[in-house]
Amino acid sequence: MRGLRLVPRAQPSRAMLFIAPLLAVLLTLIVGLGVFAWLGQNPLRAFRVFFIDPVSDMSGFSELLLKASPLCLIALGLAIGFRASIWNIGAEGQMYMGGIFATGLAIRFHDHGGAWLLPAMVVAGALGGMFWASITAALRAQFHANEILVSLMLTYVADLVVKYLVFGPWQDPQGNNFPITVQFSDDALFPLFASWGWGAFEGTRLNASVFLTVAAIPLAWLFMERSFLGFQLQVTGLAPGAARYAGFPEKRMIWLALLISGAAAGLAGVSEVAGPIGQLNDRWQPLYGFTAIIVAALGRMHAVGIVLASLLMALLYLGGEAVQITLQLPKALSQVFQGLLLMFLLGCDVLVNYRIARRVAA
């Protein structure tokens, strides 16, 4: 490094904006292969098990969508806040709260549901996420309390609320004392693609909750790229001074950013409890809320980029599970790769604003 130095570019490089994420993925892959080799695995075989096999059939592909969908949904919400430099990193807790609100309805109306139940749960889930995020918003807007720390602390609290409920009042009386709620009735579950007679999805767990994400993508894009509010948020993040001068209400920006990301995380919570899990239990800790931060960063806070990044991150989740089953490697590997990917991305981003030049001897 001695002979090299960084020279600021006159303008950020647009090409590097696209190349840096690819470079980060490539670097993560190289390190990944090295880790596999170090663990005594044939790197190419491990690579295939991790990245190719999980999506080589329809069932794997639908699992990919099932994981990518909540990641994408949460990341879209987070990106809106991150653009305004409002760092909600408690999406995990807001997701739990969405799951809790929806579960409340599902349990209350377990025996007398109807077609209205699922839509009501979706609304309740969004409200749950917004409720949890609104605490952070209120404390930040009124008392300037740091939203990073508050939202993260509330995630630990939300986790404890889930545990309290499934070990206590909401525990399934017929559940042999396991910390689980009852299995939701059909009215409280998203219908499976397979149940519509779509032959290709026979035997897969893919369900209608992905349509929430499909609907959110264009909405988020419109909001971020084409609406005045989205513009105000972005200016608040890029140039707080200019935003103040233009009279953009700062408090409203804080509320908006947190409520939107909270609602998105809450919806992701519903799509989990009323989807593949079908109940609330104490082991539901998918960490989607944290992974979504990486998704938003990797996707460049842009709707299209986030869709692609969420698919990649979902693949990391599936790959982690696959190497655990096939090669008996620990599942924590996918978290290692996630962290590496973000670290590499942040490092590669230097190329957007700087170019590397040879140091001239003084």
Add this chain to the structure above:
Amino acid sequence: MIESLTPLLASAVALAMPLILAALGELVVERSGVLNLGLEGMMLLGALASFVAVSHGGGLAPAALAAMLAGAAAALCFGFVTLTLQANQVAAGLSLTILGAGVSAFLGRQYVGFRAPASFEELPIPLLSKIPLIGPALFTMNLLAYLTLVLLAATAWFLYRTRAGLALRSIGESPVVARSLGLRVNRVRYAAVAFGGAMAGLAGCYYAVAQFKMWQEGLTSGNGWIALALVVFATWRPLRVAIGALLFGGVSAFGLYLQAIGVHVSTFALASLPYLATVLVLVIISSDQNMIRRHAPASLGKPFHDDS
């Protein structure tokens, strides 16, 4: 009254020590103008490193050293990405947290479920430990806790009584001015970041080899984040970190105490106390924006391209 207060105070002090270690390190980092949110990740790496060292018969001193090295190494990765490569410090800190949690869970899997063969045990100081109330709390601690108090005094002395401490603080206020005075901004910041990592690692060692005497995934359970909040609570001053940490230790200890004397409280409510206390404290301290503005290092978290 004293009989019931004695164990309460003693456990408050014991719970406060690792928070002091981690928060002191972060305080020095932030005083140099760098915000490293990766405390939790560095603490986990330090905890695992010390547990591995002690499990392989390394003894206590090598365990502490391994923890500090692991924490500092992780911190230097963060330093390279943020100081040399100019990355966003918030995002880099988060990725350090994720990475530290992942790497420690991954490497530590075969150490889960074992007890540490050696650990930091309580060393009562003769005579002093017989003082009622504070004797059992302050003079019957483990070696790591005594070391914490020494480091607390040393950090305060370094920041306010040495030229190097003054240089570090001035870099945190204005790197541009400091640089024009001939200070090597990035070199000092690298040193501060490494120190912060070593202290976080030592805090992890406290959890693994003194408090819990074992390793498990996510052993530090959010205490890294609480330490970050403590730095704000202390308005970036070392001695106030200790006061804040004692308050936090007191809140947690009080919960345990209530349970011990048979008051019926939900364990989940008790477990959430430190997190809720953190939020409350942040709200109280942050509501006076002028005080925060007066005390926060002016360049905190802002990138600075030091091309020297």
